[in-house]
Amino acid sequence: GVGRTVTRKSWLWAHDEPCYWVITKVKADYTAENMDHGRAWGYLTFRGKTEEEVREIDKVMYHDWRMVPKHEEEAFKKFIPVPEETIRYLPYPPLLRAMILAQWQKEGKPITEEPMIDLEKI
Structure with a gap:
């Protein structure tokens, strides 16, 4: 009803x-x-x-x-929503990652961290 x-x-x-x-x-x-x-x-x-x-x-x-x-x-x-975890950084796709690492190596920049996409900049 x-x-x-x-x-x-x-x-x-x-x-x-x-x-x-x-x-x-x-x-x-x-x-x-x-x-x-x-x-x-x-x-x-x-x-x-x-x-x-x-x-x-x-x-x-x-x-x-x-x-x-x-x-x-x-x-x-009755429901208490759990706050959703927002993702800030995402790894680059393999080919783009390889290109970025090659560029860093060419510039003589030390490769200490994994290149990541900052989703807040987008």
Whole structure:
């Protein structure tokens, strides 16, 4: 129903961060035999990051969907993000590295460190 939280069993196994949909709209297919078909829309939170736009939930006919019980929703959604480690330096590709080392050797510069790309300069 609208306002409920649903998740997939496969997401629970694959990711440590919370992955779920909060349903905002449901349209049942009344022509289906047991009314077990239809479409649903909601907000996706995947790996702890919530999307800002409502969109249609895909793969709704898969059998691994689970509704999160109301009394467990708050704990299920609780997530403290771990700060992402930003990479500042990256090694040069092999050919470019060889060219830089050859240039340094030609200039008589001592080769004491590995040439690295400074990503903040880019």
